[in-house]
Amino acid sequence: MVRGTSLLVSVALTFLGLLLVTFLIGRVVPIDPVIAVVGDRVSADTYARVRQELGLDLPLWQQFLRYVGDVLQGDFGTSVLTSRPVLEDILRVFPATLELATAAVVIGVVLGVPAGVLAAVNRGRWPDHLIRVVGLIGHSIPIFWLGLMALLIFYARLEIAPGPGRVDVFYEGLVDPVTGIITIDALLAGETEVFWNALYHLMLPAGILGLFSVAYIARMTRSFMLDQLRQEYITTARVKGLSETRVIWRHALGNIAVPLTTVVALSYASLLEGSVLTETVFAWPGLGLYITNSLLSADMNAVLGGTLVVGAVFIGLNLLSDLLYRLLDPRAR
Amino acid sequence: MTNEKPLLEVENLRISFPTRTGVTQAVRGVSFSVGREKLGIVGESGSGKSMTGRAILRLVPSPGVVTADKVSFQGEDLLTASEKRLRDIRGRRISMVMQDPKFSLNPVMTIGAQIAEAYRVHSSAGKAEARRRALEMLEAVRIRNPERVYGLYPHEVSGGMGQRIMIAMMLIPNPDLLIADEPTSALDVTVQMQVLAIMDELCSKRGMGMIFVSHDLNLVASFCDRILIMYAGRVVETCRASELHEAKHPYTRGLLDSLPRLDDTRPELPVLTRDPAWLEG
Amino acid sequence: MTVQTHSNAAGDGGLRAWLTTETPLSRRQARLGRAYLGWLTFTRNKLAMIGLGIVLLLVVMAALAPWLAPYDPYTQDLSNRLMPPSAANWLGTDAFGRDILSRILYGSRLTLMIVALVAVTAPVAGLLIGTVAGYLGGWVDTVLMRVTDIFLAFPKLILALAFVSALGPGIENAIIAIAITSWPPYARIARAETITIRKSDFINAVRLQGASKVRIILGHVVPLCSSSLIVRVTLDMAGIILTAAGLGFLGLGAQPPAPEWGAMIATGRQYVLEQWWVATMPGIAIFVVSLGFNLLGDGLRDVLDPKG
Numbered sequence: 001m002v003r004g005t006s007l008l009v010s011v012a013l014t015f016l017g018l019l020l021v022t023f024l025i026g027r028v029v030p031i032d033p034v035i036a037v038v039g040d041r042v043s044a045d046t047y048a049r050v051r052q053e054l055g056l057d058l059p060l061w062q063q064f065l066r067y068v069g070d071v072l073q074g075d076f077g078t079s080v081l082t083s084r085p086v087l088e089d090i091l092r093v094f095p096a097t098l099e100l101a102t103a104a105v106v107i108g109v110v111l112g113v114p115a116g117v118l119a120a121v122n123r124g125r126w127p128d129h130l131i132r133v134v135g136l137i138g139h140s141i142p143i144f145w146l147g148l149m150a151l152l153i154f155y156a157r158l159e160i161a162p163g164p165g166r167v168d169v170f171y172e173g174l175v176d177p178v179t180g181i182i183t184i185d186a187l188l189a190g191e192t193e194v195f196w197n198a199l200y201h202l203m204l205p206a207g208i209l210g211l212f213s214v215a216y217i218a219r220m221t222r223s224f225m226l227d228q229l230r231q232e233y234i235t236t237a238r239v240k241g242l243s244e245t246r247v248i249w250r251h252a253l254g255n256i257a258v259p260l261t262t263v264v265a266l267s268y269a270s271l272l273e274g275s276v277l278t279e280t281v282f283a284w285p286g287l288g289l290y291i292t293n294s295l296l297s298a299d300m301n302a303v304l305g306g307t308l309v310v311g312a313v314f315i316g317l318n319l320l321s322d323l324l325y326r327l328l329d330p331r332a333r
Numbered sequence: 334m335t336n337e338k339p340l341l342e343v344e345n346l347r348i349s350f351p352t353r354t355g356v357t358q359a360v361r362g363v364s365f366s367v368g369r370e371k372l373g374i375v376g377e378s379g380s381g382k383s384m385t386g387r388a389i390l391r392l393v394p395s396p397g398v399v400t401a402d403k404v405s406f407q408g409e410d411l412l413t414a415s416e417k418r419l420r421d422i423r424g425r426r427i428s429m430v431m432q433d434p435k436f437s438l439n440p441v442m443t444i445g446a447q448i449a450e451a452y453r454v455h456s457s458a459g460k461a462e463a464r465r466r467a468l469e470m471l472e473a474v475r476i477r478n479p480e481r482v483y484g485l486y487p488h489e490v491s492g493g494m495g496q497r498i499m500i501a502m503m504l505i506p507n508p509d510l511l512i513a514d515e516p517t518s519a520l521d522v523t524v525q526m527q528v529l530a531i532m533d534e535l536c537s538k539r540g541m542g543m544i545f546v547s548h549d550l551n552l553v554a555s556f557c558d559r560i561l562i563m564y565a566g567r568v569v570e571t572c573r574a575s576e577l578h579e580a581k582h583p584y585t586r587g588l589l590d591s592l593p594r595l596d597d598t599r600p601e602l603p604v605l606t607r608d609p610a611w612l613e614g
Numbered sequence: 615m616t617v618q619t620h621s622n623a624a625g626d627g628g629l630r631a632w633l634t635t636e637t638p639l640s641r642r643q644a645r646l647g648r649a650y651l652g653w654l655t656f657t658r659n660k661l662a663m664i665g666l667g668i669v670l671l672l673v674v675m676a677a678l679a680p681w682l683a684p685y686d687p688y689t690q691d692l693s694n695r696l697m698p699p700s701a702a703n704w705l706g707t708d709a710f711g712r713d714i715l716s717r718i719l720y721g722s723r724l725t726l727m728i729v730a731l732v733a734v735t736a737p738v739a740g741l742l743i744g745t746v747a748g749y750l751g752g753w754v755d756t757v758l759m760r761v762t763d764i765f766l767a768f769p770k771l772i773l774a775l776a777f778v779s780a781l782g783p784g785i786e787n788a789i790i791a792i793a794i795t796s797w798p799p800y801a802r803i804a805r806a807e808t809i810t811i812r813k814s815d816f817i818n819a820v821r822l823q824g825a826s827k828v829r830i831i832l833g834h835v836v837p838l839c840s841s842s843l844i845v846r847v848t849l850d851m852a853g854i855i856l857t858a859a860g861l862g863f864l865g866l867g868a869q870p871p872a873p874e875w876g877a878m879i880a881t882g883r884q885y886v887l888e889q890w891w892v893a894t895m896p897g898i899a900i901f902v903v904s905l906g907f908n909l910l911g912d913g914l915r916d917v918l919d920p921k922g
Contacts, residue, residue, distance in 0.1 A: 017764030021773075028780045140852055140904035142859050145879055145897030148886050152894075156887040232436040235392060239431075240451045240502070241424035254441050273769035277860050281883075291772070292864055295779045307776045311768045318767070330441055330486045 011319050016068070018311045022304045023067050027060075029300055071308065077301030081294065086305035090287065094309070095180025096166060097279070097286030101271040103206035108213025108267055113253075113260065115214065116221020120229060121248060131218055138215030143274050147208045147281035154204060161204045164283035167197050205282040209274050213267045220263045224256040231255075258329045265321035269314050339366040340510050340542045341389065341427075344403035348384050348566075351396055359384045359397070361566035367510065371536070371543045373553035373574070376563035382546045385563070386512045389544075390423055406510070425455040428503040429512040430532075433519040434495025438487035445483030448502045455506045470501035474531050493524035497531060504535055510542045518547070529556060550588055562588075565612050584611055652917045662913020668906025675722040683716035687873045696889045706891040709881060710871075714892065717873035718899050724874045725903060728789055728858045729851055736793045737847050740800025741839060745831050747801070748808025759805070762798045770795040771857055778866045785868040788861045792854055803846060807839040841918040849911035852904035859900050875900050 034051050042050075051057060055066050070076070076086035119131040154161035162168065166182050171194050175185045183202065186195035228234065229252060237247045276288035283289070287306055294302035348360040360381040365372070376382040388399050389411065404411045406427060414422070431437040439447055448470060449463035458466070464483070471479035474497040487495060496516060503511065513532065517525040533556070536543050547553050553560055554574050562570040562585050570582040580586060587605040634651065638644040656662055675682065684704075691711030699706045705714040747758035765773070770792075777791035811817060811834075820830055861867040862876025870877060875896040882892030 013760060014763050014767050017760065018767055021764060021768070022776065025776050025780045136905065136908055139908050140856075140901055142856050142863075142876070142879075142897060142900050142904075144860060144863050145893070145900065148879070148883060148893055149897070152886050152890055232431060232433070233439045236431060236437045236499075236502075237439070238392060239390060239423055239429045241420045241422070241454050241506075242450070243420060251439055251442075255439070257441075270769065273771045276771055276775070277863065280864065291775065295775060296865065298779070300779065303776060303779045307768070307772050310772050314769055315767050331488050 007319070007322065011315060014315055015312065018308065018315070019068055019071060020064065022308050022311075023064050025307075026300060026304050076305035076308070079294070079302045080299040081297050081302065086301050089290065089302065090305060090309055092180070093285055093290045094287050095177075096284060097272065097275050097288060099166075099181040099183060099202065100206055100209060100275055100278070100284060100286060101268060103202050104209035104213050104271050104274075105264060105268050107206060107210030108217045108271075109264060111210070112214040112217030113221050115218040116223075117225055117248060117253065119218065119222040120225030123226065128222075131222065135215040135219045138212050143208065143212060144277040144281050146211070147205070147278055150204055150208055151281070162197075162201050166201050166284065167194060168201075171197050205278050205284055209271055209278050212274055213271060216267050216270070217260075217263060221256070221260065224259055225252060228252040228255050258325055261324050261328065262321040265317050265324065269317040272310055272313060338408075339368045340407060341367045341544075342403055342405050343385075343389070344401060346385060346388060346399070346401040346404065348381065348388055348393055348400075349398050351398070358566055360388070363563070363566070363568050365561055365568065365571070367542045367544055369509075369540050369542045370559060371533075371545060371557040373545045373547065373557035373560045374563060375547060375550050375553050375560060377548055379565070380563040381566040382548075382563050383514055386429065386514050386544060386546050389512060390427060390429060391419055392429075421455075424451060424503075424508065425506045426508050427510045427512065428506070428508040429514060430496070430499050430503050430516045432515040434487065434492060434499050435519070437499060438495060440487055442486075443483070444485050444487060444490070444498050448483075448498070448505060451502045452505045466505060467501075470505045471498070473504075473535065474498070474501045475527075476501075491524075492520050493528060496520060496524075496528050500528070500532060500535070504539070507539065508541065510544070511536060512544045512546070514546045515548070516545075517552070518549075525552075551592060569611060582611075583608060656913055656917045659913045659916060661909045662916070665906045665909025665911070665913060668902060669910055672722055672726060672903055672906070675719055676726040679719045679723055683713075683719045685713035685716040687712060687717040687720040688871050696885060696892065698889070699891055705895045706889070708878070708892045709885065714878075714895050717878060718875065718896060721873040721875045721878065721896070721899070722903075724785065724868055724872065725855060725858070725900075728785070728792070729854060731789050732793050732796060732854050733847055733851065736796040737800045737843055739793075740797035740802075741804045741836060741843060743797070744801035744804025744806075745808045745835050745839065748805035749812055749827065749831055749835060755805075758801070762801045765795065765798045766802075768795065770853075771860055774857060774861060775864070775866070778861060783866045783869060785872070785874070788858060788867040791861070792857055795857075796850065796854060799850070800843060800846065803842055804839050807842065808835050811835055811838055845911060845915045845918055848907055848914055851907040851911070855900060855904050855907070 034047055034054065034056065038046060038050050055063055058066070074087050076090070078084065079086050079089055082089055115131050115134075119128040122128050151161070155163065165172075175182065175189050175191055175194050178185045178188055182198040183195055186192070186198055225248075229248075234247060234252060237251045238244075242251075272287075275284075275286060276291060278284065279286045279288035280292050287310065291303055291306035291310075294306065343366065344364045346360055346363045347358070350357045350359060363381070363385055374382045374385060384393060384397070387393050388401075389404065389406075391399070391411065393399050399412070401412060406422065409418075409422075411419070411422070438444070442450075445464065445467055448467040449460070452458060452463045452466050453460075456463075468479045468483060471482055476482050476494060476497060482490065482494070482498070487498075490498065496519075500516075511532075516532065517528055520528060529552075532543070535541075543557075545553060545557050554577050557574050559571070559573050560577060561568050562580075562582065564584050570580055570585045572580055577585075578589065580589065584605075584607075587603070590603050591605050593602060632643065633647045635643075635647065638647055689712065691707070694703075694707050694711040695709055697703060697707045697711075703713050703715065705718065708714055708717070743758055743762070747755040768776075773795045774788070774791040777794060778787050781787040781790065808831075817830060817834065820834060825833070858867060859874075859876030859879070862874045862878075863880045865877070865880060867876055868874035870881070878896040879893045882889075882894075882896070886893045
């Protein structure tokens with residue numbers, strides 16, 4: 001298992017580097033952290049005391065070690081805005097982002113994979129061109145602007161999409177937050193009305209976010225499929241007399257399933273990034289909105305804590321996709 | 334030679350590929366027929382021999398264009414057959430063994446699953462029955478531990494075994510004609526003979542016809558009943574294997590002369606000189 | 615095989631034949647000939663030409679903004695606020711009565727500035743780090759790649775957000791933040807190319823001639839990496855524009871009243887349901903410019919790096 005341990009060591013080192021970056025960013029801030037805690041009208045004594053408490057009199061590397069220790073124990077500092085531990089705030093808002101990103105990935109896979117297959121099988125013809133155009137547009141459109149346009153069209157003009165928030169106002173708080181993911185919690189509680197309402201609210205933001213996922217997944221699927229359709233075993237499958245449907249969906253797709261899982265994991269990671277802007281537009285109370293609001297209030301602990309969490313999830317997803325590849329590909333065992 | 338109607342009749346087969354600089358003619362008017370015998374098609378790279386084999390099953394890769402006066406199998410026209418009819422014929426009536434099992438077997442499906450699939454597509458058998466028949470076939474190609482091999486993946490077996498698996502997979506639906514496209518070219522010499530022996534035994538037992546495509550004249554001469562020599566997309570010579578030494582076409586003579594023989598007294602092997610006239614032939 | 619008899623032929627037919635000859639007589643002729651053929655391939659690609667056109671249009675807009683803009687982008691006219699597109703204001707007016715078309719034209723300067731500064735700094739930094747890591751190998755390589763991995767472990771926007779939050783809002787800080795998050799992929803590419811080239815015989819030959827490491831890196835390795843890097847930079851431009859717009863939208867880029875396109879969308883956001891043009895027009899501008907860079911990058915890739 002030497003390969004496995006070296007992978008974990010690599011991941012741990014990267015995470016450490018992540019911590020270093022956030023630590024250093026925190027130090028670059030032009031705001032005096034002591035004043036941020038106690039205000040600027042304090043006596044010299046109080047200032048010195050707080051400074052010592054915060055460990056600011058220690059050499060930099062020692063401060064860093066303290067920081068690492070704190071983070072590993074779950075102490076991300078206290079939010080200036082809410083006066084609560086940052087980690088607590090983050091755990092409260094993270095499920096909303098999780099729900100949004102997961103819904104977007106599902107859309108991405110359900111629409112993206114067949115689109116990619118279609119494009120590959122019809123190479124050079126109109127489905128291929130159409131899907132490549134969609135991919136190109138997806139690369140060029142600002143996601144927050146698309147979200148605004150979607151609100152304009154579907155909410156204001158056509159009135160088929162709901163307003164901001166995760167559920168309608170009178171459903172709020174109706175369901176116990178077991179997982180924090182309202183759709184799941186509603187199902188667990190048997191409140192089907194709330195479930196459908198939550199799904200309805202999820203539709204537009206997940207759709208917009210999902211569109212970018214579709215573009216990426218479709219492009220990768222197409223590329224993988226084109227590679228596979230050139231291979232000899234595809235001819236063998238046809239020689240056996242299999243229908244073209246079976247040749248494509250059972251044989252070719254079966255061979256790209258593993259690299260596709262990697263693509264999906266990476267797509268998930270980039271959706272976390274996209275959610276920052278999407279949540280802002282749709283007033284979706286997730287991690288992205290949390291980071292943005294903290295930014296505007298100069299709540300550095302919250303911003304860095306949020307950044308750290310997103311970075312950690314990013315690393316985790318990359319690790320997961322690596323592991324999945326080794327587990328699922330029969331040739332890699 | 335058989336005394337019944339031929340299994341396959343091909344007349345004036347032409348295959349061309351449009352390229353950016355014009356049209357390349359891969360096969361230029363090839364005609365032959367195959368009965369329940371072993372027909373060898375010999376040629377160098379680019380002679381069009383592989384394409385001929387694939388054209389029979391309409392598996393010439395696009396943008397290739399295939400035309401012929403006649404490609405008929407047991408009286409049925411293969412060129413105009415519907416896609417559905419073609420799928421019925423592929424595997425069940427005509428099958429093809431390809432060159433390298435490293436590439437021609439699906440790497441993420443177990444060997445057993447692939448063979449069973451070949452059986453189930455042409456019969457209404459269930460999983461258990463298909464598995465049983467697949468194991469039988471694995472034994473027929475002399476694989477000693479069929480249950481174990483059934484669950485293996487293609488990359489876990491050797492080349493020779495992979496090719497035997499390919500043969501098993503292609504013969505399990507009991508076709509009448511087998512096209513073998515360079516079946517032993519990717520194998521070690523020692524393994525080649527084993528695989529050929531298995532092919533010979535199985536095809537003769539079932540009374541099948543075989544088209545054996547190869548670049549190895551010696552191999553084809555010793556294995557097949559009749560031989561077709563192809564050059565630049567045309568058939569330049571047809572003869573029985575036993576009468577090969579009486580071949581008339583200068584290309585065939587050139588090939589024969591450049592083969593070393595144990596009782597050779599020549600100081601140097603002659604090099605084949607190509608006459609551009611053969612391109613018109 | 616034709617033999618070129620007139621090596622310095624003038625005149626149209628002569629020049630073209632000179633460029634496309636199969637037997638060039640000087641290195642300069644070979645290079646120019648290759649460039650010409652590349653240009654032909656490029657111009658044949660209609661989409662790539664459209665991309666090039668859009669990028670050129672951006673440059674023209676930025677350069678000639680003071681002459682093209684019908685109004686001053688900062689002058690407020692509260693009696694004329696939130697007017698729909700009309701003959702007087704082709705794209706309408708915003709919440710302060712400012713002409714949106716003029717603001718977009720001036721905003722193109724900011725966009726171009728961001729693109730240019732990032733395009734100059736990030737790839738250069740990435741190239742240097744990547745080639746040094748790839749060429750020297752050993753612990754230098756390990757350390758540099760570890761650093762690269764760390765930066766790649768952050769989603770770009772989030773890292774840029776964190777930097778800007780620390781440095782304070784403003785367009786210079788936004789540019790720095792984006793540049794800091796953009797260099798890792800270039801370092802990766804440069805390192806990969808360097809490692810491939812490092813082992814090749816001609817590098818060994820140059821070394822035998824006594825060239826120093828610096829000379830080898832700068833004189834040989836860097837030029838060879840450049841074509842795939844140019845393609846990648848152009849393709850990344852779209853992403854950089856979108857990230858910059860995102861930062862602007864969040865209020866972290868150019869500060870008001872600067873006509874940065876992302877910030878314009880943010881200010882138009884509260885009016886989007888009724889006075890939709892305020893937020894829509896800048897978004898269209900962003901989309902078109904990004905699309906232009908994507909098309910241009912695709913076209914360049916077909917010419918310079920077809921296998922990539």
